[in-house]
Amino acid sequence: MTFPTRLALLFGWLVSLHSVGRADGLVSLDAKDEPVGNGKVLRMEFRELKRTDNESTVRVTFHSGGSVSSSMFLCAAHALLPRVAE
Numbered sequence: 001m002t003f004p005t006r007l008a009l010l011f012g013w014l015v016s017l018h019s020v021g022r023a024d025g026l027v028s029l030d031a032k033d034e035p036v037g038n039g040k041v042l043r044m045e046f047r048e049l050k051r052t053d054n055e056s057t058v059r060v061t062f063h064s065g066g067s068v069s070s071s072m073f074l075c076a077a078h079a080l081l082p083r084v085a086e
Contacts, residue, residue: 026051027058029077036069044070046077056081 026048034042042065049057060077062070 027056027077027080029073029080031065031073034069036066038066040064040066040069042066042069042073044073046073048081 027046028048029046031042031044036042043063044065045059045061045063047059047061049059051057058077060074065073
């Protein structure tokens with residue numbers, strides 16, 4: 001499997017993780033003990049704390065995981081911000 005194919009699959013997997021929206025309309029995304037294929041386990045939390053017309057304030061908590069999987073998690077969570085804001 002080529003590297004771009006792996007990234008595309010990982011990105012799709014991350015977007016499907018756990019709850020995306022909260023009752024208040026802000027983004028909340030968790031990766032809870034998700035295996036990432038290199039023997040590591042991804043545990044991260046992404047919380048949108050507040051949103052204005054021009055910006056969002058988020059809190060990201062990293063517990064464990066690899067550099068690529070945690071970066072992809074952040075990319076996926078960031079990509080959800082404008083979708084949920086609509």
